Amino acid sequence: MSDETADAATGETDARLRAVIDEYMGAFEPDPEDSAGLRERILRLVRDDAVLAPSTRLLSERGNPFRITTATVREIVRAAVDAVDGIRARSVTVTPSGEPEGSTADVGLTVAMRAGVEFVPAAEEVRRAIARDLDAELGIPANRIDITAEDVFVSEDADTDAAGSRAAGSEEAADD
Amino acid sequence: MALAESGCFALFRPGGFLARRPIGISPRVPYDEGMTRGDSRFDIVTLVVRAREGDIASFEALVDEYERKLLRFALRTLGDRQDAEDVVQDTLVQAWKSLDALAEPAAFGTWIYRMASNRCTDVLRRRSARPADASDPEDLGHHSDGAASVERSVEARTALEHFTEILQTLSSEQRVTWVLHQMEGLSYSEVAATLGISEGSVRGRIHRARVAIAEGMEGWV
Amino acid sequence: MTEPRTSAGKTAEAQASAGPSTGAGAQENGERVVSTQLTESVTGIGGVTGLAPGLRDMVATAAARVMRRPAGGPPCVDVARSDDGWSVRVDAHLDDSRSVSEIVDELFAVIAVDLRALIDGPVGDIDIDVRVVSRGR
Numbered sequence: 001m002s003d004e005t006a007d008a009a010t011g012e013t014d015a016r017l018r019a020v021i022d023e024y025m026g027a028f029e030p031d032p033e034d035s036a037g038l039r040e041r042i043l044r045l046v047r048d049d050a051v052l053a054p055s056t057r058l059l060s061e062r063g064n065p066f067r068i069t070t071a072t073v074r075e076i077v078r079a080a081v082d083a084v085d086g087i088r089a090r091s092v093t094v095t096p097s098g099e100p101e102g103s104t105a106d107v108g109l110t111v112a113m114r115a116g117v118e119f120v121p122a123a124e125e126v127r128r129a130i131a132r133d134l135d136a137e138l139g140i141p142a143n144r145i146d147i148t149a150e151d152v153f154v155s156e157d158a159d160t161d162a163a164g165s166r167a168a169g170s171e172e173a174a175d176d
Numbered sequence: 177m178a179l180a181e182s183g184c185f186a187l188f189r190p191g192g193f194l195a196r197r198p199i200g201i202s203p204r205v206p207y208d209e210g211m212t213r214g215d216s217r218f219d220i221v222t223l224v225v226r227a228r229e230g231d232i233a234s235f236e237a238l239v240d241e242y243e244r245k246l247l248r249f250a251l252r253t254l255g256d257r258q259d260a261e262d263v264v265q266d267t268l269v270q271a272w273k274s275l276d277a278l279a280e281p282a283a284f285g286t287w288i289y290r291m292a293s294n295r296c297t298d299v300l301r302r303r304s305a306r307p308a309d310a311s312d313p314e315d316l317g318h319h320s321d322g323a324a325s326v327e328r329s330v331e332a333r334t335a336l337e338h339f340t341e342i343l344q345t346l347s348s349e350q351r352v353t354w355v356l357h358q359m360e361g362l363s364y365s366e367v368a369a370t371l372g373i374s375e376g377s378v379r380g381r382i383h384r385a386r387v388a389i390a391e392g393m394e395g396w397v
Numbered sequence: 398m399t400e401p402r403t404s405a406g407k408t409a410e411a412q413a414s415a416g417p418s419t420g421a422g423a424q425e426n427g428e429r430v431v432s433t434q435l436t437e438s439v440t441g442i443g444g445v446t447g448l449a450p451g452l453r454d455m456v457a458t459a460a461a462r463v464m465r466r467p468a469g470g471p472p473c474v475d476v477a478r479s480d481d482g483w484s485v486r487v488d489a490h491l492d493d494s495r496s497v498s499e500i501v502d503e504l505f506a507v508i509a510v511d512l513r514a515l516i517d518g519p520v521g522d523i524d525i526d527v528r529v530v531s532r533g534r
Contacts, residue, residue, distance in 0.1 A: 016397045028251035060498040064505045068529040071230025090225040139498020
C-alpha cells in the first residue's frame with residue numbers, strides 16, 4: 001500500500017475516531033485551582049533562584065561600596081523607560097563607571113517603539129527619565145546613556161497589519 | 177541632581193514596520209502568535225529579553241501565557257496529573273535558568289514545547305521500562321473535579337478507555353508526536369520544528385501511530 | 398580577646414548561659430550575640446523589608462537538606478570575627494520608599510555604631526559587605 005493510500009484509509013478512521021479523541025481531550029482540561037498552585041510553585045522556585053543572581057558593584061553617595069543584584073538595577077531603569085509612552089525597555093546593561101569606579105553608572109539600553117512614535121524626542125525623554133530615576137531611586141548619577149531602538153510594535157487599534165497576516169495563515173500546512 | 181553628560185542614540189529598524197513579527201523563525205507555530213497584539217501586552221521578544229536579564233515580572237507573563245497550554249499538552253500525553261504537573265514545573269523552571277541558551281527570543285514557544293515534549297518522552301520511556309507502573313485506564317476517571325473512577329466492568333469497557341490503552345502501546349516518540357499533531361493541532365512542519373526532527377520522521381511516526389490506533393480501535397468505532 | 402558586652406536583653410542572657418565561656422565556643426557565642434543584635438537593628442531601618450539568606454545560610458540549608466535536618470532559623474546578619482576586626486555581611490530586601498544609596502549609608506552607620514556599643518575594647522577593622530537582593534513596592 002502506498003503512503004498516500006494508507007493515509008487516506010487511516011484518514012477515514014481518524015474521522016470516526018474524532019469523537020473518541022475529542023472525549024479524551026476533554027477529560028484533561030486543567031483545573032484552574034490546580035493550575036494556580038502549579039503557577040505559584042514555579043514562581044517561588046524562580047524567585048529563590050533569583051536570590052543567587054549576579055551583582056553589580058557600586059558606591060553610595062557617601063562612598064560606601066555595596067553590591068546590588070544586577071536584575072534590581074535593571075528593573076529601576078526599565079521602570080523609568082516603560083513609563084515613557086510608546087517605548088518598551090528590552091535589554092538593559094548597567095556598568096559601574098567614574099572615579100572611583102562605581103560612583104557613576106553607564107547605561108546601555110535597547111527598546112521597542114510603537115509605530116508612529118518619533119524616535120529622537122522619545123529617546124530624549126527616556127534619557128531624562130533614566131537619569132532622574134537612577135539618581136532618585138538608586139542614588140547614583142548616570143554618566144552615559146546609550147539607547148538603541150531595535151524593533152517596532154503596532155498597537156491594537158492600528159493592527160490591520162496583524163489581521164492580514166493571520167488571514168493569510170502563511171505557515172499552516174494543508175496535509176491532514 | 178546630576179544629569180547624564182553624554183550618551184548616544186541609534187535607530188536600527190530591520191524590515192521597517194514588519195520588524196515586530198518574529199524574525200527569521202520558520203515555521204510560525206500557533207503558540208507563538210497570541211502575544212503580539214495590543215500595547216498593554218508585551219510582545220514575546222521583549223518579554224524573553226527582559227526575563228533572561230532577570231525580570232521576574234516578564235517571566236511571570238510568559239508563565240501566564242504558556243503554563244496552562246503546556247499542562248493540557250502534558251496531561252493529554254501522559255494521562256496523569258502529577259506527572260503532567262511535574263513536567264510543566266520542571267520545564268518552566270529550567271526555562272528560567274537557561275533562557276540564555278535560547279538564541280532566538282521569538283522562538284520561545286517552540287523552545288518551551290520542545291523541552292516539555294522531551295520531558296514527556298522521558299516519563300513515557302521510564303514507564304515502559306516498568307510496566308507495573310503504567311497508567312491505568314481507570315486514571316481517566318480522575319477528572320479535574322476529583323470525581324471517583326469511572327465504573328468499569330470487563331465486558332462493557334468504553335471506547336474511551338480502550339483508546340487510552342491503545343495510546344499506551346505506542347512508542348514514547350510516536351505518542352508525543354501524535355498528540356502534538358492530533359490534539360495540539362500542529363502541522364507536520366510545526367511538529368518537526370518543535371521536536372527538532374525532520375518532517376519525514378514526523379510523517380513516519382504519525383503514520384505508524386495511526387495504523388496502530390486504527391487496528392487497535394477496530395470494532396470499537 | 399574582646400567579648401561582646403552582654404545586654405540586659407533576654408537573648409544575651411540565654412546565649413551567655415547556654416554556651417561555653419572560653420575558647421572557640423565563646424567566639425561563636427559572641428558572634429551570635431552580635432548577629433542577633435545587628436539583625437534587629439538592620440531590619441528596623443526604614444526601607445529594609447527583610448533579609449535574604451547569605452551564602453553561608455544557603456550552604457547550611459543545602460547541607461541540612463542533604464542530611465535531612467531542619468535548616469537554621471530565619472536569615473540574619475552574618476557576623477564573623479577576623480584577625481584584625483569584624484566582618485559583617487547583609488543581604489537585604491528593600492522597598493522603594495528611599496533611594497538605595499540612602500539605605501546603604503544608614504546600614505553602614507548603624508552597623509558601625511552597634512558593633513562599637515556591643516564590643517568591649519577596640520573593635521578593629523570593620524568590613525561591611527552589603528548586597529541588595531531585591532527592591533519591591
